[in-house]
Amino acid sequence: MDERIESYEEPHLGAVIPLDVRDNGQGLEPLLELVSEDMNAINRIILDKAVSDVEMIPELAHHLIDSGGKRLRPMLAIAAAKLCGYQGNGHIRTASAVEFMHTATLLHDDVVDESGTRRGRKTARMIWGNQASVLVGDFLLGQAFKMFVDVGSMPVLRIMSNAAATIAEGEVMQLAAAKNTATTEDDYLAIINAKTAALFTAAAESGAALAGRPAEQQSALRSYGKNLGLAFQLVDDALDYSGDSARLGKSVGDDFREGKITLPLILSFRRGTSDERQFWNRTIADGDIRDGDLEHAIALMRRHKALEATFERARSYGAIARDALAIFPASREKEALADVITFCISRSH
Amino acid sequence: MDERIESYEEPHLGAVIPLDVRDNGQGLEPLLELVSEDMNAINRIILDKAVSDVEMIPELAHHLIDSGGKRLRPMLAIAAAKLCGYQGNGHIRTASAVEFMHTATLLHDDVVDESGTRRGRKTARMIWGNQASVLVGDFLLGQAFKMFVDVGSMPVLRIMSNAAATIAEGEVMQLAAAKNTATTEDDYLAIINAKTAALFTAAAESGAALAGRPAEQQSALRSYGKNLGLAFQLVDDALDYSGDSARLGKSVGDDFREGKITLPLILSFRRGTSDERQFWNRTIADGDIRDGDLEHAIALMRRHKALEATFERARSYGAIARDALAIFPASREKEALADVITFCISRSH
Numbered sequence: 001m002d003e004r005i006e007s008y009e010e011p012h013l014g015a016v017i018p019l020d021v022r023d024n025g026q027g028l029e030p031l032l033e034l035v036s037e038d039m040n041a042i043n044r045i046i047l048d049k050a051v052s053d054v055e056m057i058p059e060l061a062h063h064l065i066d067s068g069g070k071r072l073r074p075m076l077a078i079a080a081a082k083l084c085g086y087q088g089n090g091h092i093r094t095a096s097a098v099e100f101m102h103t104a105t106l107l108h109d110d111v112v113d114e115s116g117t118r119r120g121r122k123t124a125r126m127i128w129g130n131q132a133s134v135l136v137g138d139f140l141l142g143q144a145f146k147m148f149v150d151v152g153s154m155p156v157l158r159i160m161s162n163a164a165a166t167i168a169e170g171e172v173m174q175l176a177a178a179k180n181t182a183t184t185e186d187d188y189l190a191i192i193n194a195k196t197a198a199l200f201t202a203a204a205e206s207g208a209a210l211a212g213r214p215a216e217q218q219s220a221l222r223s224y225g226k227n228l229g230l231a232f233q234l235v236d237d238a239l240d241y242s243g244d245s246a247r248l249g250k251s252v253g254d255d256f257r258e259g260k261i262t263l264p265l266i267l268s269f270r271r272g273t274s275d276e277r278q279f280w281n282r283t284i285a286d287g288d289i290r291d292g293d294l295e296h297a298i299a300l301m302r303r304h305k306a307l308e309a310t311f312e313r314a315r316s317y318g319a320i321a322r323d324a325l326a327i328f329p330a331s332r333e334k335e336a337l338a339d340v341i342t343f344c345i346s347r348s349h
Numbered sequence: 350m351d352e353r354i355e356s357y358e359e360p361h362l363g364a365v366i367p368l369d370v371r372d373n374g375q376g377l378e379p380l381l382e383l384v385s386e387d388m389n390a391i392n393r394i395i396l397d398k399a400v401s402d403v404e405m406i407p408e409l410a411h412h413l414i415d416s417g418g419k420r421l422r423p424m425l426a427i428a429a430a431k432l433c434g435y436q437g438n439g440h441i442r443t444a445s446a447v448e449f450m451h452t453a454t455l456l457h458d459d460v461v462d463e464s465g466t467r468r469g470r471k472t473a474r475m476i477w478g479n480q481a482s483v484l485v486g487d488f489l490l491g492q493a494f495k496m497f498v499d500v501g502s503m504p505v506l507r508i509m510s511n512a513a514a515t516i517a518e519g520e521v522m523q524l525a526a527a528k529n530t531a532t533t534e535d536d537y538l539a540i541i542n543a544k545t546a547a548l549f550t551a552a553a554e555s556g557a558a559l560a561g562r563p564a565e566q567q568s569a570l571r572s573y574g575k576n577l578g579l580a581f582q583l584v585d586d587a588l589d590y591s592g593d594s595a596r597l598g599k600s601v602g603d604d605f606r607e608g609k610i611t612l613p614l615i616l617s618f619r620r621g622t623s624d625e626r627q628f629w630n631r632t633i634a635d636g637d638i639r640d641g642d643l644e645h646a647i648a649l650m651r652r653h654k655a656l657e658a659t660f661e662r663a664r665s666y667g668a669i670a671r672d673a674l675a676i677f678p679a680s681r682e683k684e685a686l687a688d689v690i691t692f693c694i695s696r697s698h
Contacts, residue, residue, distance in 0.1 A: 054521050108487060112480040131461040134483055135520045138457060141487075142514030145494060149506045157498045157506065165491030171484045172403050 080207025097147035107137035170194025197229030227321035237262035429556025446496035456486035512551035519543025546578030576670035586611035
């Protein structure tokens, strides 16, 4: 669920090459341009709906809202609505509410993970405490549903309420899998499909639902959102072992220290020797982490090409996302949505 | 948000007189009879919707769902729908979802209050941890919204999304007021109006909304629910200093130990001498609680008739709730809803 706009270079840890030099694509630029006017409206609504007479609510909400997230999910909702030729203005409110859902999840996530920093700043829980983070998360989720109701589309409400339950289910699955080195790649995929890809899916699908497009277009956008979300999370999880801390806004190795089971670890464990598995069991299952263990973990991942394989999986889901868009005729919107895939993947090379 | 079916006798702490002897009314019986068939259906839906492939979810959800709560809120939703002559079956699902919202709130509440017991059992957080309690609460809230969407009534969705945001707002207000002895009775009323009465209001109003009744009936049920909820919480807060621990399912003095600001404390602080205010500031504001302090606190409350006054306020809101029902013609449903007021108040004498 973490977000990092980051480039990655395999051989030299910490050597960061700017995105625009390496990805040979347009990155997020076409999307940003496409949605810029709507995003201004969304930013106003977000500020407006985080208001409450209860002082702590806007303070805490703004801390996270203003912290420089990309707003990738609302941008997807807007672009998908435009791709489908939607003419109303329900997409603005839908996209704003999607960002609120995401923000609520981040607040609860940081409590569950006991995280200290996010996007390079102290987490809300470090400033206002776990209690306030839980409750303000609940408030933002309530506000999100009020906004979906304001949009007045039952199909969108159905999509979003499903996503809310699925995201929480994914988070519980992740919690249950924590420290369990026997977790399979399939288990992991089920987790990231629920905790991350579900909201990408819902954001993309909402565009087709609002525009009342036929089922095949709706499911095409669903497939696009899902596979983009999977690719996004895979790259995120690889960067946790290979990115640049300053630019990540969190430290390399956070997942390792938390005993979070992600694909680089799953592959290294499975591809490793029995000695290596003992190392993973001591550090991850038993949580007995000593000086030099993170460096050793990264070395094992390199030895077994686990990071490479994780990025490769991401590219593969990215390709599925790209093909899902194929049924739509060529358009600026289609191009921009395809470039988002490139952007998410390009964080990896 | 705590629930206790409890009788109360002012002069002798711990001397419990059974409800049926003292309240001279029918208590919950007429309501239970009125809704019994629908409640069977609701109990089935509740079990059904707490299901998930993620093992921890039904385990944790059932711990609370099966723990013998009264299901007062869903019963209100059913009775209100019947009062309004609603002929469909959307009230069943609405009522089930209301109970899920309530359960989700309890899970998060117990995390925020660091509670050890609820309804005489260990809280979920003591068994599965705070993290799982937060996430399963989120899941139940998501499931609740899925159910409201299934009902398909936009007015009900509006009522419930408003309630969700308001409840969270109330919880944040309560957190912000914690340990603050300067909290006024008005502040306190705003808190319990949001954190408790909002869901009673929504449950009662949903009946009129489903039945498509005119605005005056909808607002009558809103007023009934709100004032019943206020009365309920006032009695609950008085019982925390005067009830019988075994029957409360939690210990007398929990609010005192947590530094929670409720009306008995507000009145005692305001009616007290400056020495007494120093006592409240030491125990509540500074959290410096010593042996005998709870007994002294209760003695101060008795001296200033703070518990009596709290029960008196509850009776006064109960009277407003009763008058709110007046516009409805006489019926078994109206009678049962009026008896709920008696029941909630009668926990106090």
